[in-house]
Structure formats: C-alpha cells, structure tokens
Amino acid sequence: MTSLGGVQMVDWNLAVTTATRLVRPGPEISREEARAVVAELRRHATASEEHVRRFTRMHPPTPDGGPAGNGDADAPVLVVDRASWVRANVAGFRELLAPLLGRMSERRAGSPGGAVLGAVGGKVTGVEVGMLLSFLASRVLGQYETFAPVSRDLPGAADGGGRLLLVAPNIVHVERELEVAPHDFRLWVCLHEETHRTQFSAVPWLRDHVRGEIQAFLAETDMDASTLLERLRDAVQSLTGARPQGEEGEESGDRSFVELVQTPAQREILGRLTAVMSLLEGHADYVMDGVGPQVVPSVVEIREKFTKRRASGAGRLDQALRKLLGLDAKLRQYREGERFVRTVVDEVGMEGFNKVWTSPNTLPTKAEIADPAGWVARVHGKGE
Template sequence: MTSLGGVEMVDWKLAVATATRLVRPGPEVSREEARGIVAELRRHAKASEEHVREFTRLSAAGPEGRDTPVLVVDRPGWVRANVAGFRELLSPLLSKVEERRATVPGGAVIGAVGGKVTGVEVGMLLSFLSSRVLGQYETFAPATRELPGGAEGGGRLLLVAPNIVHVERELEVDPHDFRLWVCLHEETHRTQFTAVPWLRDHIRMEIQSFLEQTDIDPSTFLERLREAAQSLTGNKPGEAPAGEEAAAREERGSIVELVQTPAQREILSRLTAVMSLLEGHADYVMDGVGPQVVPSVSEIREKFQKRRASGAGRLDQALRKLLGLDAKLRQYRDGERFVRAVVDEVGMDGFNRVWTSPNTLPTKAEIAKPGEWVARVHRKAD
C-alpha cells in the first residue's frame, strides 16, 4: 500500500491482460497458411507504396517514410500497440487528474481502485474493437522492442491478419485481391503522414487541446453525464424533441460527444473534418488505384460497403453508435465525396493544396460543401 501514491489512473497492464483474455479467436488457419498470409501482406504493403505515391503525387518529405515499419499482427498485438498509443496521448490528462487526486483525502487508495476499474473497462473496449480493425497507421505510439516504430520519428503500419482473413472469407471474395485492396487503403494513410510533415503535430495538438479542456471536477462531470443519459433515453418529463434539437441529438449519440464542453465541441468539429479528409482520401485512392491492380475491385467494394453499413447485428449496431463508430462510417462516406468532388473540379494537383498548411484543411462545413473549400483555397489564392 505504500506505493499507491505512484499508481497510474489507468492500469494499462490490466487493460492489456483483460483485452487479451476476452479477445475472440481468429479464423482457423494452418501454420503454413499463416506464414503465407503474413508474407503476402508484407509484399502487398510494399507494392502499395509505389501505387499510392504515383496516384496521389505525394511522396515522403523526409526519412520518416523510408523507416516506417510494416507490422503484421494478431488481435492481441493490435491491443498492445493501441494501449501504447492511448498511454502516450492521454498522459497530459492523466497527470492533471493525478495532481487533483493528490489533494483529495484518501485519493491514493481511490486512485488505485479506480485504475483497476478503468483498466478493465479499457481492456473490454479494446477487446471489442480488436476483431473489427483491418489495418491502421499508428501515428503516436512510441517504439518498443516488441513493436518497433520509425527511427526518425515515423509511425508504424499495422495490418491485423486474422481480421483481414475473417472478412475476406465472410464476403467470399478473392483473398489475394482483398489483401492488396486493404493495403492500398492503409498505405494511403502512411503516405499522408510521411508526405505532410506538419500533419502529425497538428492532430496531436488538437487532441491535446481537447484533453486540456476536460473538466475533471467530479460533480461537473457527473452533471454532464446525467444530461448525456437523458439525451440517450429522451427528454426530461414533459419535454418533446422537435426539429433541429432532435436532429442534433441523433448526431450526438456517442458517449464521447455527449460529455463534451462547448470548447471541446469546436475542437472535435475540426478533428472530424480532418479525419473525414484522411479516411475519404484513403477510400478514394483505394478505388482509384484498384481497377489497375485489383481485378475484382468492383465486387469487393460493393460487398464491403454493404458489410460496413449493416454491422453484424443489433448489439453491434448499438455499440457502434454508443462508441461513436457510426461517425467513423460517415467520415468515410462524406470524406470520399469531398475528395472526389474537388478532384473532379480542380484535378489532383489542385486537391493537393489541402496539404499546404492547417489553414488549407477543410472545415466540417466544407466537407459537406466541397465548392466552398475550392472557393476559399483556390479562387481566393488565384
């Protein structure tokens, strides 16, 4: 008990242990099949580099792109990588909470218990997500011996082999085509960050600003949580939602969005626009390159879109909405529509002005109305 003062607010080791224990087993493959899948994914990741760079006309601005490792991982490996990323991003907020805890009588004991509880909760969340992610360009996590990163500050590209195999079997598509198709999407993310040096720090600063605005006063947080519960279950007695209020409630369905401060909503609006751009750009590139190198791309795209929209069942859909994953699906759709509209109007080089600086990133409103971004960035500059 004497060491409780140094206990972290989240027991990260317990989070990993919980997720690893709860994670679903992947599809059955022989050892020989597994080796072949890993080798093929690495080959496709390497081949995707040139395809994406040629199509997007973006190339690494420094050594970051050349030293970014490609890691083919299983579900527990994905969990460990993301715990490292969460720990890195959340450290300023957790330090702030630690300082507050030190002034509360019995805070050390409360913190130790709370860290265990939070560790289990984080582990349960990661267990749920670990069977759904096909790939990820991990931007912020520090390098470790088990999960290396770029030597010059670059990230790492994760490909979750069991999930890729599971989806290709579920969709009954050509496995070799599907694996390359997935790699094209994830390689686009790696290209975005390695070709645009300021992008990583910009997103990190936005996330840190969001966390700094978090109100750690328990009574205030509980009050917002109570309001969030009312929003999820309906209005207060005697009140009826109508018009814009009902639409806004439908839009703000996730836990994350419902406990925000007004300042956080502004930051999240900017982050949503950036993430819509990145995800939409990756989808656009994946479809643009696909017909040249993926023979069955039309079939894959059609089946994958149906799967992405439907979810796996009622419980899965409820969890997606509660965790904000439905917003992720909108980012793919709205972002891809934005990129396509801009490229159609001003060409790929014209679209690439979006990477000039944070000031040329689209706003959330411009994602919905691409012509406004073209007018602001192109016509004003011209």
C-alpha cells in the first residue's frame, strides 16, 4: 500500500494475516451442510431482489434512463467466509485511506529516521488493524462493499464497483444462537442486505457521494502519523487489557475511536455521514420487516430475538469494543433511521419517501433524521 520514500504506513498484508489468524473459527458444520447453506443463501439473495424492488419501487436505471427489469445483474452476490470478508474490507480500506496515508508518509519520510520508523510503525499498525478486523469478522452477517477495486477475487458491478457479501458462518452461528428457523432467518438477512444493494444500484450518484464525504473527512485530518498510530494503539490496548487499569483517562474513556480523531470540520462532515448511514440502515430494517410477513413466516419471532441480541452484546469485552469502535452509534442509526423512514412513508407514501433519492440535497440532515416532519416540510413543502 502507500509507500513513499521507503516509508510504509500500514502493512496491509500483515493486517490480513493477523486477522485471519486471530478470528474465531466458525460453527461446526459438515462440507455437505456448508454447500447447502451457500446454495440457499444464493437462492435467497436472488429472490430478495424481486421482493425488495417491488416493495421499495426502486429499480436500477437502464442505459436509456428507464427502470431496469427484475433480474439485472447490477452487482454480484458473494457468499464468503470470515477470512474472505477480512480481505474484501482490507482492499476497501486501502483504496479509501490511500490519500491520507500518502500525505502522512510524505511527512514522515522527510523526518530523521522516517524510513525506519515507517517500517516498524507499518508492521505494528498492521497487527493492530488486524486485531480489530478479527473482532468484526465474526459478527458481520452481510455487507454491501462498494470501495474495493474490482479483482478476480472481488468481482464488482459493471461500472467498476460494488458487491454484496453474505458471511455464511456468521449467519449460521446467529441462527443457531437464536434458535430460529434457518430458512426464515437466512431469507430475512438477505432482505436487509439486498436492500443495500438496491439502494446503491438504483441511485447511481450515491456511491460517489458517500465516497466524497469520506474523502473529505479524511482530508481534514490534521494530526501527524505518530499521533494517529498512538490513538489506534491506545484503542487496541484498552480493549485487550494490555493497558494497566486506571490509565484510560476521563478524556477518552467514554469516546469512540472515530470521535478521538475528529477536528471541528470533521464533526460537521461526520454529521452528514451519520444522517446518510442512518437513512440506509433504517431503510433496510424497514424493508426487511415490511417484506418479511409476506415471505418469512416467523419474522416476528426473529425480529424480537435479533433486536434483543443486537442491543445486549455478548459480554464486557464485546461492549467495550462496540463503544470504542462506535458500534453503539450504529445501533442508534438502525433505530432512528427506521423511525424516520416509517414516519415519512406513513405521511407521504413510498413514492413520496423515494424523493429522498433524488439528489444529495434531498437526503435528510442529522436533525431531520430525528424530525421527519422537518424533512417532509422541506422536500414536499408540507407543514407539520
């Protein structure tokens, strides 16, 4: 990855190696069962496409500008294991962080001993990034990955990006833990993840908009490499117990890693990103539960058990990691975003809600996520 003047900021290969070595093994399952799970997830992903597009009334545009018919292969579906999920996300991180790490590399390369520090720091940071990814790799059920370059192992949409990842071992683990019907749970998960694929394939400007906001956020990073790496190291040490008890400090003890590296300008950008992510996640939850009763007989039981599991976490370390990585904020995004979507659809219908996808200007602000009537008033010109 970014390597200028002999200085490598992050050893991404080591990050992949570390994550795949540390990640928990998946649930015990025979080869035949594994093949059946993969085949069923692929079938559910295909079926979910039609269910989601019919419910949301969102279709990818065709070359002539009209709506695409059902079945268009706008982005591939990849059923993956935990190691493959790690590799896909590392590829995405490399792409997104290249400009930031390039600037930091140039700054460090000009300092005395910069090459030596870079070599050592790249290895250390690679291990630490790998540790964080190993935690996440056993928890993610699915993801629409849109930033990694297209490769043989990571095919993407025809325009050069985007693929839907379904993490099979994690889906099997959760369905067993919740003791729910596997067929129903797998379809329910696919409905959520297919909604994300539909969002990005039916709204062509959305990927570039999100990428632009993330790049703007990174461009505002004003700290030097050593400070950023120190923050990351502190985060990992506080999570793994490597830091002596009592050294956390009041300033950073209750803040996520993202919050620790923010400047005032970044907070403004992050507010916009938070609103977009709340919309996307809330919309996916709304759709999966809206379609669910028609095709998932046990959807009520699944939702009740899954929501309880999502909120409770799995122990002290899990809760600490979620807080530090900002995953608690993600849980709020699900709740607040779903409430926004439901309220707007109740007020102006699905077609009225879909005006949210017209342009970046019609996306809700962070304040409007909490005040759906404000968005309706601004976009539809309707008073409360």
